[in-house]
Each structure stands twice: as C-alpha cells, then as structure tokens.
Amino acid sequence: MFKFEKIDRLGMITLDKSPANSYDIHFFNEFETILNSIENDKDIAVVLLKSAIPKFFCAGADIKVFAKNTVEQNNEMVAMANKTATAISSSNKIYVAFLNGHTLGGGLELACACDIRLASNKKFLIGLPEVKLGLMPGNGGIPRLVNAVGTSYAYEMVVSGNPINSEEAFRIGLAHKLYNEETAEEEALTYATNLSKGPKKAMAAIKQTFALGVGKSTSDFLKLETEMVETLYDTFDAKEGFQSFVEKREPKFE
Known part of the structure; x- marks a missing residue:
C-alpha cells in the first residue's frame, strides 16, 4: 500500500493502493508504522507525500468498506484517520503533499494536514464531497481547510460538496505551487529536495x-x-x- 524512500534529508512516502488509494483500517495501521519510523529518523527534515496511481492522489475512505462496517468499526477507522493527520500536522518534519490526481474526502483531509501542497495543472478534482453521502468531514477537514483558504471558501466547498480543479485550488491558496503537468513531478521533487536542505x-x-x-x-x-x-x-x-x-x-x- 505504501512505498518509502529516503534520499539524504528527504523522506518520500508514495501511496500505492489500487485503484484509488482509498483507505481502510489496514491502510492507516501501515501508515502509522511509516510515520513513526520517520519521526524517529533524525536525518529527515522534509517528507514528500505523493501517489503512484496516475488518476488519484487519494479518494478518501473506501465507500464499500465504510458501508459494510458497523458504526463501531467506522468510528475506529475515523479515529485512526484523525490520529494519522494529527501525527503529520504535529510532526517536527515539514510535510509536502504533491497532488497530481483526484484528491477527495479523506484524501484532501490528508493533504490539508500537510504543511505545503504542490499541484500539477492536470485535470483532476479536489474536494470534500461527504455531504453528498449525508455526512460531513470528520478527519480535520473543516478546520484545516479553513486554515488554508479561509472560512468563506471552506464553507462553500464543504456545504455544497462540489469539487474544484487544481487551478482554482492554487487561486484560493489551497495549493501553494502549480506546475505544468509534463514537468510537475520533477519540479515537486526538486522543491522538496531543496527545502530539505534547510535548517x-x-x-x-x-x-x-x-x-x-x-x-x-x-x-x-x-x-x-x-x-x-x-x-x-x-x-x-x-x-x-x-x-x-x-x-x-x-x-x-x-
């Protein structure tokens, strides 16, 4: 489900859970192990979080699993999702998310827990569509989105559930950098590598x-x-x- 690589002071976590990097409890158990390892590594200054799947960064919770689970099982998964996001946001390491595919629901919550978000101008969707399932974000999506783009933009995105594209995300400040699709992955790696050389x-x-x-x-x-x-x-x-x-x-x- 994950690939981890370390290059000098840069750690790279690659999500690789076909078909959409949708998560379940096993996803977060493995994720937690990697995050703990990174936190204990004194060499790593910056962590780049990206996807190996061309169409998706992360689609959030696996809806089929969520629908089959008991309320208790879903509460456990939400608790693990919150724990993972908090581990990222409270870490001494700088976390950089590279968005190059659909980033929805818990996937956007994960990206919002990161300190910096880079994106390509490829056509993909970014949003918190939970309201369309009769729910609302529960993994820190609302407060972290407010911190990123302000109350007005965040409110409309969450209450409508309508996604935006990467160009709009860059315009409102959700994405800090916007790269051309052809060179985006290389530029994101260069950005994170240069940042990792800092104090x-x-x-x-x-x-x-x-x-x-x-x-x-x-x-x-x-x-x-x-x-x-x-x-x-x-x-x-x-x-x-x-x-x-x-x-x-x-x-x-x-």
Missing part, C-alpha cells in the same frame, strides 16, 4: 510557531515568536548561516 531546527520552530500562534492576539503571537527565536540563536545552524553569508557560500546546515 531543521529553525523549520521545526517555524512550524510550531504557526501552529501555536495563529488565532492568538498579536501581542501573544509576538511573545511566542520571541520565545521561539531565542531557542535558535546559539545553534550550529544559526552560526553556519551567518558564517556562510559572510563567506558568500551556500550554508551546510546540521
């Missing part, structure tokens, strides 16, 4: 500052920022950053 402690501190600070008053946010930056002044990476600037060379962060 891990600083990037982790930035991620934590945004996670804890957004929604606070400006004064509390400023206080948090000051506290976080103070933890970085005496690090190897900060010293290397200054030294490399003075010497006019590329920094080699720890």
Whole structure:
C-alpha cells in the first residue's frame, strides 16, 4: 500500500493502493508504522507525500468498506484517520503533499494536514464531497481547510460538496505551487529536495510557531515568536548561516 524512500534529508512516502488509494483500517495501521519510523529518523527534515496511481492522489475512505462496517468499526477507522493527520500536522518534519490526481474526502483531509501542497495543472478534482453521502468531514477537514483558504471558501466547498480543479485550488491558496503537468513531478521533487536542505531546527520552530500562534492576539503571537527565536540563536545552524553569508557560500546546515 505504501512505498518509502529516503534520499539524504528527504523522506518520500508514495501511496500505492489500487485503484484509488482509498483507505481502510489496514491502510492507516501501515501508515502509522511509516510515520513513526520517520519521526524517529533524525536525518529527515522534509517528507514528500505523493501517489503512484496516475488518476488519484487519494479518494478518501473506501465507500464499500465504510458501508459494510458497523458504526463501531467506522468510528475506529475515523479515529485512526484523525490520529494519522494529527501525527503529520504535529510532526517536527515539514510535510509536502504533491497532488497530481483526484484528491477527495479523506484524501484532501490528508493533504490539508500537510504543511505545503504542490499541484500539477492536470485535470483532476479536489474536494470534500461527504455531504453528498449525508455526512460531513470528520478527519480535520473543516478546520484545516479553513486554515488554508479561509472560512468563506471552506464553507462553500464543504456545504455544497462540489469539487474544484487544481487551478482554482492554487487561486484560493489551497495549493501553494502549480506546475505544468509534463514537468510537475520533477519540479515537486526538486522543491522538496531543496527545502530539505534547510535548517531543521529553525523549520521545526517555524512550524510550531504557526501552529501555536495563529488565532492568538498579536501581542501573544509576538511573545511566542520571541520565545521561539531565542531557542535558535546559539545553534550550529544559526552560526553556519551567518558564517556562510559572510563567506558568500551556500550554508551546510546540521
């Protein structure tokens, strides 16, 4: 169901569960094992999450399995989905999702748990269609979508269940980069590789500052920022950053 590869400071998780990367409880059990391994790897700074299936990033829950399950079984699967998304969003690693196929329901919730979303301009659908099944998102889709695009866009997407394309996703800020289909996969890998060369402690501190600070008053946010930056002044990476600037060379962060 998954392929994992490590290239220097970059970890790559490839979803590979035909036909649509639809998930069930076994999917999340395997996913959790990979995420735990990544979290314990001190070398990895950035993780790229992508799909091996051309038409899909992830279609969310397997509807046939969901329909057959008991309420208790579905609650267990939703709990695991939430646990997985929380592990990604709370990790010290920077997670980058590359969307190059249909990204629907729990698939979009998974992408929204990532820190950065890259997309190709290939024709595919992005959305949270749960309302069309008489349900609503339950794996963090609503709050994370609000964080990504704002309340107005998020509300309309969720209450209508209507999908958007990648160009619209880029326009409203759901996708941070939009690449041409022909070169998108290569460009996404280049982006993630370059990001992984950055200072891990600083990037982790930035991620934590945004996670804890957004929604606070400006004064509390400023206080948090000051506290976080103070933890970085005496690090190897900060010293290397200054030294490399003075010497006019590329920094080699720890």
